[in-house]
Amino acid sequence: MSTELKQQTAGKVAAAPHVIPPVDVFEDESGITLLADLPGVSRERLGVRVDGDSLLIEGTVEVAGPKDMDIVYGEAQVPAYRREFTLSRELDASRIEAQLKDGVLRLTIPKAEEARPRRIEVRVG
Amino acid sequence: MLHASFRPATDVFGELNRLQSVLDQVFRPQERSSIRALAGSAFPVINVGATPDAVEIMALAPGLDPASLQVTADRGLLILAGERPAASPGRREGVSVYAQERFTGSFRRVVSLPEDADPARIEASYRDGILRVTVARRESAKPRRIEVQ
Numbered sequence: 001m002s003t004e005l006k007q008q009t010a011g012k013v014a015a016a017p018h019v020i021p022p023v024d025v026f027e028d029e030s031g032i033t034l035l036a037d038l039p040g041v042s043r044e045r046l047g048v049r050v051d052g053d054s055l056l057i058e059g060t061v062e063v064a065g066p067k068d069m070d071i072v073y074g075e076a077q078v079p080a081y082r083r084e085f086t087l088s089r090e091l092d093a094s095r096i097e098a099q100l101k102d103g104v105l106r107l108t109i110p111k112a113e114e115a116r117p118r119r120i121e122v123r124v125g
Numbered sequence: 126m127l128h129a130s131f132r133p134a135t136d137v138f139g140e141l142n143r144l145q146s147v148l149d150q151v152f153r154p155q156e157r158s159s160i161r162a163l164a165g166s167a168f169p170v171i172n173v174g175a176t177p178d179a180v181e182i183m184a185l186a187p188g189l190d191p192a193s194l195q196v197t198a199d200r201g202l203l204i205l206a207g208e209r210p211a212a213s214p215g216r217r218e219g220v221s222v223y224a225q226e227r228f229t230g231s232f233r234r235v236v237s238l239p240e241d242a243d244p245a246r247i248e249a250s251y252r253d254g255i256l257r258v259t260v261a262r263r264e265s266a267k268p269r270r271i272e273v274q
Contacts, residue, residue, distance in 0.1 A: 022226035026213050035212050037227050039169075039185035039254035062253070069174040069181055076170045076185055103187030103254015104212075 018082040021057070029117055031110035032091060038081050039103035046100055048107065050093045055085045057105065090115030168228040169205065169256070173236060177268065180260045182236055187254030188212070188227075194251065196258055198244040203258065206233040241265075 024035040038046065041059035049056045061079035087093055090111055097108040169186035184205055186194070195206040208231040213222055238244070238260055246261035 022228070024213055024225050024227045025223040027221045027223065029219050035188075035227060037187045037254070039187040042253050066176050066181070069176045071172060072175050073171070073173040075167065076172055102189065102251070103185075 016080060017078050018058075018080040019076070019078050020083050021081045023083065031108060034085075034105075034107040034109065036081075036083065036105045036107075037103065038100075038105050040079070041081065041100070041103060041105075043100050046105065048096070048098050048105070050087070050096065053087045053089070053093075055087050055093075055096075055107075055109075056082070057084075057107075058082045059105075167234075168209070168232045169234065171205075171234060171236065175239075177262075179262055180239060180242055182258040182260070184234070184256040184258070185254065186232075186251075186256050189251070189254075189256075191251040194249075194256060196247070196249045196256075198238070198247055198260070201238050201240075201242070201244075203236045203238055203247075203260065204233065205236075205256065205258075207231070 021036045021038055023037075024033075026033055036057055038057075038059045040061035042062055045062060046059040047056070049058075059081045061081075063079060087109070091109050092112045093109070095110050099106045099108075169184040171185075172183045174181040174183070182203060182205075186205075186207070186209075189207060189209060193207050195204070197204045197206075209229055211229040212227065213220075213225060239262075241262045242260045243263045244260070247258060249256065249258045251257075
């Protein structure tokens with residue numbers, strides 16, 4: 001096997017350059033809410049995928065501005081976002097709801113019915 | 126790190142990265158910023174572009190109410206200011222917070238405009254969480270072709 005081929009396969013495994021978006025994650029009785037900052041990502045360019053117990057959020061930024069523009073100062077140079085999470089078993093991945101507004105993605109991941117906390121009545125007997 | 130599941134709220138490395146990016150900004154303002162600058166102190170992250178007709182400032186400021194954004198031009202400086210409210214429901218019973226990496230609070234960033242920028246002709250728009258401010262250049266400063274007679 002040549003070194004060239006090895007490099008090719010290594011290149012396929014490594015993901016393209018991307019920014020890890022900052023997130024807020026909180027949980028209440030009904031499930032988990034995840035908020036991710038994805039500025040510049042439109043609905044068409046956003047992907048939320050669940051595969052087994054992994055949740056993948058990816059998006060690419062539509063490059064704004066005129067064609068003849070030169071960047072003279074750039075703090076954000078990578079126009080792609082990607083972050084992966086592991087879902088725990090009590091979450092119901094089939095009922096995830098996603099909402100994208102002003103570059104913020106809000107995912108609502110409900111808990112499976114049987115996993116919700118419930119109050120057990122104590123009977124006086 | 127990419128495959129990390131939900132990270133704890135008190136992320137020591139996140140704090141170090143934040144500190145690092147603050148130092149970067151102070152001591153090496155001309156260099157490329159860290160890829161993690163997004164999660165750190167600078168909010169919003171800014172790109173500045175130049176065209177023959179205008180200066181374009183793009184601020185990555187997701188989740189803001191456009192009405193609450195203050196864009197002001199003052200003596201050659203463009204100031205972007207505003208406040209981002211916290212999104213988490215707060216510490217009430219039955220709510221656990223696992224990560225709070227997104228920026229909250231008030232912010233203010235200042236960009237110095239080039240000499241030929243015209244403060245009277247500034248336009249700002251907000252789309253998909255990006256604030257785009259276009260500052261036109263003065264007519265006299267544009268390159269023009271001189272007719273040879």
